[in-house]
Amino acid sequence: MQTHQAKRVEITIESVMEGRLTKALIGAGVTGFTVLPVLGGSGRSGQWSREGQVSRAGGMVCVVCIIREEKLDDLLDAAFAVVERHIGVVSITDCEVLRAERF
Amino acid sequence: MQTHQAKRVEITIESVMEGRLTKALIGAGVTGFTVLPVLGGSGRSGQWSREGQVSRAGGMVCVVCIIREEKLDDLLDAAFAVVERHIGVVSITDCEVLRAERF
Amino acid sequence: MQTHQAKRVEITIESVMEGRLTKALIGAGVTGFTVLPVLGGSGRSGQWSREGQVSRAGGMVCVVCIIREEKLDDLLDAAFAVVERHIGVVSITDCEVLRAERF
Amino acid sequence: MDGMLALAADNLLSPIILFFALGLLAAFARSDLSIPEAIAKGMSIYLLFAIGFKGGAAVADNGIDGTLIASLIAGVVLSFLIPMVAFALLRVMTGLSVTDAAAVAGHYGSISIVTFVAATSVITSSGLDSEGYMVAVAAVMEAPAILSALWLIARYDKGAAEMEAGLMREILLNGSIVLLVGSFIIGVITGTEGLDLIAPFIVTPFQGVLCLFLLDMGLVAGRGLREARGVLKPGLFLFGMVMPLVGSMFGLATGVLLGLSPGGVVLFMTLSASASYIAVPAAMRVALPEANPSIYLTLSLGVTFPFNLTVGIPLYLAIATLVTGG
Amino acid sequence: MDGMLALAADNLLSPIILFFALGLLAAFARSDLSIPEAIAKGMSIYLLFAIGFKGGAAVADNGIDGTLIASLIAGVVLSFLIPMVAFALLRVMTGLSVTDAAAVAGHYGSISIVTFVAATSVITSSGLDSEGYMVAVAAVMEAPAILSALWLIARYDKGAAEMEAGLMREILLNGSIVLLVGSFIIGVITGTEGLDLIAPFIVTPFQGVLCLFLLDMGLVAGRGLREARGVLKPGLFLFGMVMPLVGSMFGLATGVLLGLSPGGVVLFMTLSASASYIAVPAAMRVALPEANPSIYLTLSLGVTFPFNLTVGIPLYLAIATLVTGG
């Protein structure tokens, strides 16, 4: 089956920042993204778990965005402007996609 | 540690199609898959979020399937037959696995 | 934007083992990890779904850990010691990250 | 007439309508208020469980009425027929494609259980009674409309795909139908004794749960309306308010022919007038993925549902009272 | 005898049994009906909270009975011993491996809190009373059986791994044990006054929540049975119904020796007869990952649980009444 090269960007970020991040992504011209829930995690700011939250402040989500290679830099710039001051990680993987016209 | 080359296929698709997709995957000879919940997303058919659903029609899931390279084409054919008319994305990544006998 | 090579390890494992796994990861010197919920799946031990669980014994989670390449072997050894007798899969992907000082 | 207006005003200021309005407003204002998906699903399970059980216990109490079977058959027939009418109206009133029109039409043949419950409340507070088995009628009306929609597609869009084997089974065994029918049957079996046992769970707190549920429906409908602004053309919007009136007339005729009580007639009108937003959308996503979900969901949940809740039900009550002389 | 049959029939037609049956049927028919995981967990938290608190308040009300300590010790001993009996039976009746047999045996030493609750309902509706501290007995019986299972493995399977440090702590601090015991103690402290305060939450709606919970258990058991057809050999199936009877005899002897009320004896029989499906499976996944979970879960939840619910409890009641002359 015919596949096409693309980039898969996964951004783990606090839930309170989700709206800002997806707005920035749309601004950077992405055609779509998917938001996955995160149960818990650990990093420089300590360990946390979703079931230990009274407040909605603490949770995180993972935003996955598949894009054509040529749009990667715009996306990273946009994402970075949002995550810069915040905790969270950004990882980029090479991938192949079906139905390239969608990206 | 000894690792082995494999392919990681991630298919984001509507929840109502999950059963049909996993049936097709099993039909294509995959040895296993994992279903992740999806909180929300955006694409050509608009933006949505899981907490905006009275109906069970709207949610999506992400089905992850790790397979040996030689089975990839069968899997993609099977998956494509299901997702063809439906919204959703398919991405394929190179990966390495432990315990290759499982795949 | 400046990116750096890293490894992305994804371990799907039973929820009851989550604490043991993350303890082992921290022991192996990882700087962070993210835990994603899993809705269901299928493998050699059969098919299951989160909504078919009275018991907390059955669920699984997916632990994602991004690390520098040189730490990969330690991580895999640590992870393997935990997952060895248990069901679950480990996959490793090449990725790139922003803010390399975090890993 | 005065009594009617007072009733309508009363209805508009009832907590359930006000909580629906609160949800709508919060969504329009882009508040981040939201009910977790699991809680929303839990409340919907609670409502189906309670409605089904109470209906069954009522049937056990009143005895099985001679018109029960006739009502069930009439419900099935109505659920099949109303989509045809809706489809014809849609082709005239709007510019929807065959696929979209068929998908929307399917929703109007099926029913909205919350609208049904709201009608029951209004009936009760007007001092009327209704047949307990109307819950069973609601259940049988859920699915047939889906077949109508698929038939319409097959008839008017030659290129359309065949109906997939297994889909019918899936529709009939849809969780909400199984729960509603199952609870109804258990209610019939255990009767008043069973009801007494669990009344503190399914009767007394019912209205309160309904308020929260309607808050959630308001939130969802509001978000849908906000995002579907482009899609909701005036013709469609109008359809969303005309169709329930048309549907209710079919319900009226049926109810009167069957010789139901005034309350029963109101419920039949309400069932015919209401549009599905649970079982049918799910079936449509499987069978007609090309149909645009924003259209049918927004129309059903964002237009017809609030229309019935605010204007429709009091109107159906007034008409039924007039016609049956009850 | 007639009274007994009437009681058994009554029990079979109680809403909780019927909702369990509905869940089973829905799962067999492959309906997509399901209760969200969070709601199921929430209901289970509610049940533990309510059961514990009511038990504690009953103890506060009746005063601490002289046999309380003896009952607790007896519970611990039974929980240790029953797995040995179960293991022996399993080796005779089935072809299970040592590991699987030990894992299954562990489940039968521990208890099912919902079976306990169902027995309490049946007792109450037969006009009997029982010792409030039986809840505490239930709590202490949860964990010891796990140690027995591990001991059996170590004894009969030389190659088996050592018990991991920290596991025992994890078992004893298992969420359901902590919640049950904690609520019990709070019930003892706040007594009837505390109970009055929260009775509209934990007493009156209790049976209704139980119905929904049993619906979920039916769904889960049904799915388990459907998928484990290959695993559930006739010998195993039989064991799932013989073992509760055997267990109940140990409970009977203990209860009578302790001089409990007839209701208390029934509860001791039920605890001994019931099999765990929460605490033990989780511990087994950690300690004995090689044991096949389909076997123990299906047996415990799909065979023994419904057996106790339908046949077992009325039988234990009949026997206890006979023996104690109560």
Place this chain on the structure above:
Amino acid sequence: MDGMLALAADNLLSPIILFFALGLLAAFARSDLSIPEAIAKGMSIYLLFAIGFKGGAAVADNGIDGTLIASLIAGVVLSFLIPMVAFALLRVMTGLSVTDAAAVAGHYGSISIVTFVAATSVITSSGLDSEGYMVAVAAVMEAPAILSALWLIARYDKGAAEMEAGLMREILLNGSIVLLVGSFIIGVITGTEGLDLIAPFIVTPFQGVLCLFLLDMGLVAGRGLREARGVLKPGLFLFGMVMPLVGSMFGLATGVLLGLSPGGVVLFMTLSASASYIAVPAAMRVALPEANPSIYLTLSLGVTFPFNLTVGIPLYLAIATLVTGG
């Protein structure tokens, strides 16, 4: 004085405090007991819905009091001012950075709705009454403190970022504020009649839900305290108990000046004394991501919340009774 001690003891042994303590203990002991996130959110929605509605219905019943507007304005002013006081105290008592101190200060100007509810329970069980609109005062005190915190940053940390456009809107339309205010208004509109309709959902089971909710808060606070041991220096710890006392004095003065009933004064003291753990932390994560959340969350939820619950509220009640002579 004796009455006071008895009251304090009574309070300490009330189910809600004991369940909070159970949660704390379970977390300290590293039990895996946990309430699913969706259930915790659902309970918090229930509490806001119930509190708002009951407050509104009380206002509808008692008529709108002349001092209502004055109380609302006073609430806003207090919410603005208290962070300044807290900030000054923090700079003196602790070594926190400007950012951390401002973030913590913001929490103390805002309020904790569960502390408010607990105070209402204590008032009621002492036979006192309070103004229904205090719920509305609680609502208006949620947000202003956030602005104070941002102003403090801008004033004392020249390098700090500007407040982002849109954040203010987001804060004011925060889900919990919208739900509380919305339910309050609906309560005012539907009055006692509406309350009667849903009382079996929001009145009678309220205390029971509150117990479970406090169990969850205890679990969360306990985990927070366990993980934040390093962060919680003695100075900070002390601040977490001194600040509510200081805040309560502002509430006392305001309540007395406004001429509120003794119960109303206690509530004003409690609102001023309590610290936010929902609205403010979320806003701080957006606006001041550099501030350490372990500090403000642990202080607010792990120190000040239990302090108010156990020592604070009975003390405020004693003082208010003394001062108002009520």
